[in-house]
Amino acid sequence: MPPQNLPPFSALPLREGDPHHSAWGLYGENDELGFLNRLTDDIVLEAAKEIKSGVRVSLNWPLDAQGDIPFFGRQIFHQHVYQKPPRIIHDDVWTFNTQSSSQWDGLRHYGYQKEQVFYNGVTVQDISGENASKVNGIGAWSEKGIVGRGVLLDYHSWRIKKGLPFDAFQSASIPLSQLKEIAKEQGVEIKFGDILLLRVGWIDAYNSKSKSEKMVLTKASPPSFPGVEQSEEMLEWIWNNFSAVAGDHPSFECWPTQKEFALHEVLLGGWGCPIGELFDLEALADHCAKTGRYSFFVTSEVCNVPGGVASPPNILAIF
Known part of the structure; x- marks a missing residue:
């Protein structure tokens, strides 16, 4: 849907009786892509113009980054490596919670809490x-992936420069x-369909903590x-602007919510907007600062799991 055809925010919810701010039916009654419908072929083609140097930066935090003490009581990553005699060969089995490291929240993850939908x-x-x-499984996103123009807003560097406590x-x-x-100081022009990446410095802070501090x-x-x-x-x-949002912190929005509702309810439950969390944006921020470029091409291929709730992003920024 081109931006000129987008219903105004003031028109939400689009249908009487639907939950607050919802846009149900905008892309069809059986739609499972939500905001990813904004990533049309034309928008992706235009985004590809961001590739100028060929430099690639991974935004994936290691699957075992939280070790044996993950937040929200989620299961830890476990890898079992085994040899398969008599041949000189190995296989391995991974067991992990899809939200214990870098992740896209899918449309089964968080709904409207009061309405229970x-x-x-x-x-x-x-x-x-x-x-x-x-229905609403994250596998539906794997057909075309989450691919487009990414923009980084480096709040962490900005607030250090401003001397703001954090x-x-x-x-x-x-x-x-x-x-x-x-965005203004970085010279970032936001375009319709962009994939927003927000660095608050959470992973940097997490890496500075001792194991005992993390446990507490x-x-x-x-x-x-x-x-x-x-x-x-x-x-x-x-x-008005984005096809997906993500950050380097566990919740993207302030947590716990400071209002009577959470953004997760509206973004996931109301709009079908992917929310990325725990993305490792440290190397990306370094490269953006070095080059003075805060926009880039993004390619992310979620795991093709029908009925999946969330997925590692398998994401690269390409300059």
Whole structure:
């Protein structure tokens, strides 16, 4: 859908009786792509013009990065390597929670909490009930991937330069006004369909903690993280510009939510907007600062798991 045909944010919800801010039916009653419908062939072709040097930067945090003490009580990554005699050959088996490292949240992950429904009205029973189907599974995203123009907003570097206090393990809302100021200072022109990447410095802070410090932090209930504010202005900005959003922190938005609703409800449940979390943006930020370029081509291929809830992003930024 071209931006000129996009319903205004003020028109949400699009249908009477649907949850707040929802856009159900915009791409069809049985749609499972949501905002990824914005990544048309024309937009991807235009995004490919970002490739000028061929430099590639991975944004994938290692699958075992959180070791044996992951946040949110998720299962750890486990690898079993074994030889297959009599041949000189090995296989391995991986067991892990798809959200214990870099991940795209799929449309089965987080729904409207009060209404108890997911994107396009899918229910809990549709996903995990006795007669569950594969509806809204992340495997639907694998056909064309998440591919387009990416932009990095480096909040971490910006707030250090400004001398702003920050704790990566305390709730704090990043206002839209600051994101717009960062984009202006970086010289970033945001285009419709962009994939937003936000670096708050969480992975940098996490890597500086000792194991005992991490153990204490993971026991907090609920855990607390900084992220974008829950506001009408933030929602409208995302609605008007992006095809997906992601960050280097565990929740993308401020957590716990500071309002009566979470952005996850609207982005995933209302719009079908992918949310990326725990992306490793350290090398990306270094390259962007070195070259003065904060836009690039992004290619991400989720795992083709019908009915999957989330997936490692398998993501590269290409300059």
